[in-house]
Amino acid sequence: MPSAAERTRTLVQSTCSAVLLIPGASGHRPEQLSPEARAVGPDGEVFLLFPADAPPVRAATHAQDDELPVVLELTDVAPVSVPHRIRGRAWISGWLTCVPGIAEPGRMMLRLEVGAADVDDLWGCGEVDPEEFAAAVPDPLRVHETELLQHLHAAHDDRMRELTALLGAHAATLVPTRDVAPLALDRFGLRVRFSAGPDACFDARFDFPRPVQDLSGLRREIHRLFEAARS
Structure with missing residues (x-):
């Protein structure tokens, strides 16, 4: 199981949506508070790229003592259509400052x-301290997850349905399954949502025998999983 720090770091370095919450500021549209890009520095700081005239840049420029307390809120939504698509959220609180001279003209990098930090996702809730966040390693499959889940959902619906055979006699009767969709994928395994509607669904986790580190290893484990469902 990935730690809370690893899950938070993965969300920050993934493509999930992010909004910068500035205490005391209101009236801004969400897109004005969403960074165009984000990255994690060597010491665990989070770099956020904004247009030079964006509200967070103006707020950080005029902040008292040159530090602006903010919260970066990340929302992770499943890339395939399933009931209850929000897979998790993370909140990173800290202090925002401008870093001039790094971004291209018309942009400003914020640190x-x-x-x-806190995370609330499919694994549960967890708190993360700055040292843990800085030392954590994001999941290596994060950059491929969206494409892989969409491919499994669109091209291998029949194979996904066959995974019902791995649930066991009792679990298979919990919900009269109508839809089966891949919900999440990481180096530890595949999570699948079985549903008969928004109010009748459950998740099943299919763990790999060992964590995978690349696409080649992932393909082997997915193939093994499908073969186990057929046998």
Whole structure:
């Protein structure tokens, strides 16, 4: 199981949506508070790229003591159509400052010094301190997950349905399954949502025998999983 720090780091370095919450500021549209790009620095700081005239840039420029307390909220939505598509959220609180001279003209790089973080996702809830966040390694499959889940859902629906055979006699009767969809994928395994509607669904986790590190290893494990369902 990935740690809370690893899950938070994965969300920050994935393509999930992000909004910068500035205490005391209101009236801004969500897109004005969403960074165009984000990255994690060597010391665990989070770099956020904004247009030079964006509200967070203006707020950080005029902040008292040159530090602006903010919260970066990340929302992870399943890339395939399933009931209850929000897979998780993370909140990173800290202090925001401008970093001039890095971004191209018309843009400004902001630096978020991490003070604390929390995650609430498919694995559960967890708190993360700055040292844990800085040392954590994001999941190696994060850059491929969206494409892989969409491919499994669109091209291998029949194979996904066959995974019902691995649930066992009792679990297979919990919901009169109408839809089966891949919900999440990481180096530890595949999570699948079985549903008969928005109010009748459950998730099953299919763990790999060992964590995979690349696409080649993932393909082997997915093939092994499908073969186990057929046998």
